[in-house]
Amino acid sequence: MKKLSLVIAILAIAGSLQAQELSNFASRGSRPVISPEIQGDSVTFRLKADYATVVKLSGSWMANPYGGTVDMTRGENNIWSVKLLLPAPEIYTYNFVVDGVAVNDPQNVLVQRDGTRYLPMLFVPGERSENYVEATKHGTVSHPWYDSKILGYSRRLTVYTPYGYEANPKKKYPVLYLLHGAGGDEEAWISMGRTAQIMDNLIEKGLAEPMIVVMPNGNPGQQAARTLNIPEKNINWRSEEFRNAYVNSLCTEIVPFIEKNFRVIAKPESRAIAGLSMGGGHTISASILYPQLFDYICPLSAAGQATPEQIANLKKAGVKLYFLACGDSDFLFEGSKALDKTLTEQGLDHTFFVSDGGHTWSNWRLYLNTFARLLFK
């Protein structure tokens, strides 16, 4: 095998040339810039920009509710920088603004996908964010497609199966159906929501039951997260005919697909549904239209309501957990308060979990990290 050393030598050369189309990067061969750099209670952001006139940093933590900007200063070698107080433990997003144009941080490998946008992440470690990083034992994330007769095409799902699923071929699991908001798709809860990491950590620490998590695409006109030639249906989904098409597909197509193709406990007490914003509306609709299906119901920052009669029906069908969550500065907070009132008036035992802040992934990660511990117990 001695001649393999030639292989190794060539590999060493190839290693530096592997990446395709290197010239897509503007500044090549320059000294590495470190960004972001956390030191004690500060964080420094840096960007090399030789010919820029004004460079700013825009960060999601800088002002409420949706961020702000600060100026950066040109330093040696045209490296612009700004040093800030480290915000509280969480995952934030940011970008540079170079002469008015949004620019991602070329030094930061941590990127989250928000539909059509890719945003650099600032991770600040601490108690609040400890379950957002990789655990030791990992579940499997897969992307099967299910055929929807209701919506008219095959559609992509994201499915998390917990650590041990493959190694225990006789074990059956409960299922959480986890729904995104109007701007998201079947990758939102995995990318921005850190669902795989949160579930891996909670299960590894014994804080949550091992469960399967199913994350469908909740925009009925969308076949899947957008990529080449994925068609979108040109249908008025708000018309009377299609109004509940997606929720019907979820409850009568996706649930059976999952129960056929994964090892699940196919009973109401082993089914949970949760969703944020529009997905919170879907959660409420599913619980009203199919009151027998889910025993665990978690509307998060929900865009949705239910009448007293609907809640009475749901109570009759049986609910093991009703976990309603919203930020106190969320633009939908009044709606959550109204739903809390209806639930109280109808005597449906529930939790109204009110957090600081608004309509943000920071809150939705917190909610998942909270209610997942309460499921199937």
Next chain:
Amino acid sequence: MKKLSLVIAILAIAGSLQAQELSNFASRGSRPVISPEIQGDSVTFRLKADYATVVKLSGSWMANPYGGTVDMTRGENNIWSVKLLLPAPEIYTYNFVVDGVAVNDPQNVLVQRDGTRYLPMLFVPGERSENYVEATKHGTVSHPWYDSKILGYSRRLTVYTPYGYEANPKKKYPVLYLLHGAGGDEEAWISMGRTAQIMDNLIEKGLAEPMIVVMPNGNPGQQAARTLNIPEKNINWRSEEFRNAYVNSLCTEIVPFIEKNFRVIAKPESRAIAGLSMGGGHTISASILYPQLFDYICPLSAAGQATPEQIANLKKAGVKLYFLACGDSDFLFEGSKALDKTLTEQGLDHTFFVSDGGHTWSNWRLYLNTFARLLFK
């Protein structure tokens, strides 16, 4: 269910506010800019940049081998643009350069991930690229983790199972092990290589056998594609002790893991191995170190060599297909020619597939789209 109309109304509001941290985008509320726009045999790129002094477009197709730039012109409303002749059918990458800084195209939802970089894609339809778009029937892409005793941690894999895998629970499939280059990870062949689309199309058209494709992470120091706190091993992988650690893990850990957890035909005639650049070196090493394991061997733009004795051994072990491919301007082309010569001298039947161009994903997609049709037949 009439009260659900309130839900719908709130959904309509939520739809426009769903995305988190909107202010991360610099230009908000402005009229939509279309980019890239293909019209006949031209393509126009546009970027709104109010305060920029110089804006260029950098594209992977503009010059050989790794791209070039052209100037863009400021137009009405500070929308910079450039109209170019449409390049030949393929997938290209590009970005803007604003006052010297690389900027992604905020209008383009098509993005490919290259390790730490996210690059906008230009898709030019045509015969060469027809298998790079979504087919009608889709396989499943999953990300299981395997435990590596050799490398010292659990590591993430990408696995493609063909359409029908779930619906035919007794059918067993052959397996292609598909390896990336030094700059890549277990997502490279899925993102840049379009493996799921190529396999879906070839299988749907009856041009390739239904098969499982396994895409491991070929950098032994890497546990997985980089994300929060994924550790990297601080080991000299080129030392004598660890030289073939990854190839050993592939052949003695990953292959058994796949054959235990997926429905595969566990025989040499149902195993193929292919890899690009460093992965081509891994392919050659695996065929030399484990000559009985794979009957189909495809080194692509390979960083690797084999001695006459090693090829003679391999020939003795039996080979159904040896598909060697390289671009004629690839910096590794001389190495491929040398390997072709050794194979010829040793009388090992093989194909030497020489394409135009260099060390690029354009070529690696072409090679997969070519040799996948020849496997397991």
